[in-house]
Amino acid sequence: GAVVSQHPSRVICKSGTSVKIECRSLDFQATTMFWYRQFPKKSLMLMATSNEGSKATYEQGVEKDKFLINHASLTLSTLTVTSAHPEDSSFYICSARDELAGGGLETQYFGPGTRLLVL
Amino acid sequence: AQTVTQSQPEMSVQEAETVTLSCTYDTSESDYYLFWYKQPPSRQMILVIRQEAYKQQNATENRFSVNFQKAAKSFSLKISDSQLGDAAMYFCAYRRATSYDKVIFGPGTSLSVIP
Numbered sequence: 001g002a003v004v005s006q007h008p009s010r011v012i013c014k015s016g017t018s019v020k021i022e023c024r025s026l027d028f029q030a031t032t033m034f035w036y037r038q039f040p041k042k043s044l045m046l047m048a049t050s051n052e053g054s055k056a057t058y059e060q061g062v063e064k065d066k067f068l069i070n071h072a073s074l075t076l077s078t079l080t081v082t083s084a085h086p087e088d089s090s091f092y093i094c095s096a097r098d099e100l101a102g103g104g105l106e107t108q109y110f111g112p113g114t115r116l117l118v119l
Numbered sequence: 120a121q122t123v124t125q126s127q128p129e130m131s132v133q134e135a136e137t138v139t140l141s142c143t144y145d146t147s148e149s150d151y152y153l154f155w156y157k158q159p160p161s162r163q164m165i166l167v168i169r170q171e172a173y174k175q176q177n178a179t180e181n182r183f184s185v186n187f188q189k190a191a192k193s194f195s196l197k198i199s200d201s202q203l204g205d206a207a208m209y210f211c212a213y214r215r216a217t218s219y220d221k222v223i224f225g226p227g228t229s230l231s232v233i234p
Binding site for chain 1 (some may be wrong): 161163164166179181208210221223224225226227229
């Protein structure tokens with residue numbers, strides 16, 4: 001089946017630095033990808049919808065200048081956490097929708113997630 | 120705004136027994152999709168089962184089945200013959216039928232399977 005990869009799987013960075021997380025759809029193209037944040041034992045919170053070739057749509061309360069999203073191609077979306085601080089430490093998950101999967105239900109596939117620790 | 124509620128933060132079931140996880144949602148839409156996702160300790164999200172709101176027949180996938188009550192806005196998941204590998208967080212989720220729309224997740228239910 002369709003696979004979505006994320007890189008890196010784990011990253012540790014110093015406070016004040018920026019971190020880029022990549023999300024790739026490996027055997028399908030996705031005009032729309034989604035970025036979620038998940039705290040321990042909590043649900044997935046949608047941060048933004050990444051649209052290929054256009055600006056991302058951010059959820060209320062998510063700082064667009066803090067979490068930069070670039071969807072430069074039909075198989076790649078990146079999330080950059082700028083000037084990271086310890087409170088940005090979290091588990092970040094992306095998902096990509098295979099709009100050609102058929103049946104009108106277009107299946108959404110999730111990446112394995114990226115664990116970010118900001119010291 | 121659409122919301123998804125899971126009233127059971129934690130559940131446990133004896134191996135080989137049956138367990139039902141509850142989910143309710145709120146929407147003013149008539150056409151939408153409902154999902155149950157499983158998140159094991161690896162944290163990889165896995166789609167367990169999905170239901171299209173316009174279909175009256177309850178979806179079934181092997182040992183997993185749902186009880187979809189559209190009027191009551193209820194969407195419970197039944198796991199039969201529970202196995203140790205079923206232990207995970209289970210999230211109920213909703214999406215409008217509009218293309219490219221986002222998925223809204225419930226708070227999750229942590230399921231433990233007792234050997």
